[in-house]
Structure formats: structure tokens, C-alpha cells
Ligand SMILES: [Zn+2]
């Protein structure tokens with residue numbers, strides 16, 4: 001790997017390691033570009049408490065300044081980019097974007113982990129095995145609405161929505177979804193954490209459709225510890241996965257700040 005744009009840190013409360021731990025591992029592994037996209041702060045409409053699996057809003061400044069410092073310190077060995085993995089919830093989106101712009105964030109990837117609104121969420125999780133096609137409908141609509149805002153560099157784990165129903169139904173939603181991603185010029189991610197964690201994604205069924213639609217594809221380590229940047233077997237599996245489907249992933253992306 002020469003570039004990865006999906007790196008977490010201890011700040012999200014469920015990953016290990018400081019920013020510098022990841023930087024040093026990336027340099028040791030020969031990366032040229034390391035993009036941090038830790039789980040963004042999330043504000044809610046009604047709930048007063050913070051989300052428990054992200055950095056808190058007041059921690060964003062420290063995240064950005066730490067990464068800016070490391071960028072200077074390691075300028076000769078690695079290109080560091082400062083991003084966030086964010087969700088799309090319409091009611092709080094513009095307020096969040098203003099705070100990211102103020103903080104100096106350079107890019108966003110979309111990782112949609114809930115359908116509807118997280119704070120009022122009840123029912124099954126996005127990765128529960130269900131056959132209800134309405135969930136496919138709602139997921140694809142919400143993601144596309146978010147991507148149409150123009151704020152996102154790519155879509156992380158596009159296939160996180162788990163659907164255990166038949167292929168025809170899946171395709172009926174996912175083909176138009178992928179075709180729209182092509183129009184929006186949004187790449188989709190083959191997620192390494194899904195591979196190493198034996199999750200239901202990356203989904204071959206999804207990526208066959210993405211290939212048919214002509215989607216751009218990128219790799220994302222989704223590193224929750226520094227060692228994940230050094231998992232060569234996972235990378236080999238990801239490359240074999242793409243080769244099997246005739247997909248050629250893009251190694252590097254141009255980042256144009258949306259802020
Ligand atoms: Zn995470």
C-alpha cells in the first residue's frame with residue numbers, strides 16, 4: 001500500500017494508539033500518504049450526552065493540531081492528511097460542517113452506520129442479517145442524499161448494510177445506487193477491517209454490481225490499531241478479491257477540500 005485515507009486513533013474510544021503510532025508504522029511500511037479519518041464528533045438534536053464511539057466535539061481541535069504537528073515533524077517521510085469519517089444526518093449536518101471547516105479538516109469520508117437518525121434509533125443494526133428490502137431503500141437514499149452535498153471524498157464500506165435476501169432484490173437497489181455514485185464521481189471502498197474481522201463486507205455481490213456500473217474503487221485499511229497498517233495478508237486478500245472481479249483499485253486520490 002502506498003496510500004490509506006481511513007485511519008482511526010484512540011480519540012474515538014474504540015481504537016488504540018496515538019496519531020504518532022500510526023505515523024511511525026506507516027513510514028516503516030513504506031506508505032507515502034496517510035490520511036486520518038477518525039470518527040467525527042457527532043452532535044444530536046435532542047440528546048444531551050455525546051456519542052460513546054467518537055471523539056467529543058471539544059477534542060477536534062487537539063486532533064487537528066496534533067496531526068498538523070506530526071505533518072511537519074515527518075514531512076520528509078510521509079504525507080499526512082487530516083480528515084474525518086462522518087455520517088449523514090440531515091438535521092445536524094450543516095452545523096457539523098461549519099465546525100469541521102473552522103477546525104481545519106481537509107476531507108471527509110462517509111461511513112454511514114445508522115439508517116435514519118442515530119439518536120432516535122431503535123430496531124435492528126445496519127449489519128444485522130435481515131431480508132427487509134425497505135432497509136436497502138432507506139440506506140441508499142440517505143447515503144446518496146449525503147453524498148450529493150459534495151462534502152465527501154469517498155464512501156467507506158458501501159456494503160455495510162447487510163441484506164440476506166435474494167440477489168435480484170439486492171441488485172434492484174444497488175445497481176441504481178452504484179450508477180448514481182458513478183455520476184457523482186464518488187469512489188467506493190474495499191474495507192480491510194471487514195476482511196481481517198471476517199465481517200459480511202466487503203461483499204462480492206456488491207462489488208460485482210459496482211464493477212458493472214463502472215464505480216471507482218479504493219482500498220481503506222480502516223485501521224483501529226497501528227498494526228493494521230502492516231497487515232500484508234489482508235492487503236493480499238483485498239487484491240485477490242478485486243482481481244477476481246476484474247476491478248482495478250485506485251492507489252491514490254486527489255483531495256480537494258470541500259470546506
Ligand atoms: Zn471505528
Ligand SMILES: [Zn+2]
Pocket residue numbers: 085111113156157
Ligand atoms: Zn465505519
